[in-house]
Amino acid sequence: MLDIKFVRSNPEAVKENIKKKFQDEKLPLVDKVIELDAQYREAKANGDTLRAKRNSVSKQIGALMAQGKKDEAEQVKKEVAEIAGELERLSALEPELEAKIREIMLVIPNIIDPSVPIGKDDSENVEIEKFGEPVVPDFEIPYHVDIMESFNGIDLDSARKTSGNGFYYLCGDIARLHSSILSYARDFMIDRGFTYYVPPFMIRSSVVTGVMSFAEMENMMYKIEGEDLYLIGTSEHSMIGKFIDSFTDEDKLPLTLTSYSPCFRKEVGAHGIEERGVYRIHQFEKQEMVVVCKPEDSPMWFDRLWKNSVDFFRSLNIPVRTLECCSGDLADLKVKSLDVEAWSPRQKKYFEVGSCSNLGDAQARRLNIKIRGKDGNYLAHTLNNTVVAPPRMLIAFLENNLQKDGSVRIPEPLRPYMGGKEVIKTNR
């Protein structure tokens, strides 16, 4: 969400940015919102004048009453009634215009960073850098569900029975691996100076509508029946929600937080074969990082955030690459975004395991997240990134650490969390 003042004084820059994102249908909105803004300011000026008049005349009544001049006071009351009538007609316009303006402002995309490559959709995202050799071993890598089943590590049939498609039972070593990865991820981030959080897993509708659009809400969020509560789709929802309408002292910045939560998503829409298994599911767990910082620091934190993910995956033997989101694939709120993708030796391609975003001040403006500075208050910059999200991450982990004999090697950093095991063996 942009600053209306910025739009007012830089309409061409805003339009240029819309074109870069291939959202030409939104171009007319710029002039429209500027026009509505002018109307709003006029309505507000008129309303303010009337309110000022009403206030001052009302004060006279008080003075007259105090002096016991009842008749005169009655006379003045009539005057106020007239003003009030006029005010009522006019003032309805103000909130109406304000709401219309906000509606449009929510749709006008944030100004993208100059470094963002121009492109229409995800096919034009740009590979930035590869980390680790994308090895294809000389034996066949099975589908991840088959690998898990070879360890008796997954039960999708029972899950379908109890909960439906998109759920899973993890068991034995695979379940332990799942927990180990999360524990390791938590400690990995704590070691890098982040503060660990376990947030609420349900949030009120007022927070939901703050942190996402209506369409997202419909397609993602599960509602608790009979309660004003929704299951979170990511811990970012509760972690950013925590800062809504808040001030943070400048000297407390940056806030570097790492949160764990289960995530629940409806995942409305059809998915192909590669999205089966535990790739796209209604329930998963995620270690996330969230940063609230000064505006000038956000590019630096963006770099540090995605590097954390890369280092994490590399420490577990998984080759990754970074893919820069092109202008057309970038969500409207984001200034810049980069996907971390893990190598799949089975598919012989990379697939998304994390997404790092710098939202600039857009999220802060929308949610009123402010910094109390020495020289006045200003909006914070917010960023977020995935550390790791199993069980999807397990796909990459198992495929890259699978041995020819069907066993899976446990990389050194994970061993303390796996009871010291260097390898897990199949039951076959």
Added chain:
RNA sequence: GGAGAAAUCGCCUAGCUGGUCGAGGGCGCAUGAUUGGAAAUCAUGUAAACGUGAAAGCGUUUCGAGGGUUCGAAUCCCUCUUUCUCCGCCA
């Protein structure tokens, strides 16, 4: 879940028989005076958002949130949220 009390400007607090209350006091903070320097003392200032203006300023809105009564609401009424105390229940 039940009963009661409460939510005010960074913090503490006054106001809550409706008008002179955007709001008094203390602490904190800022500036100045005093001092060799500091402490102490004294003086002045000290919320946010929006509109308007070159600026000083002026205007509007905001006393947990939303709605209502009224010419006028921090103050009265309703709903919601949160906190505290007591009771009940329970990992």
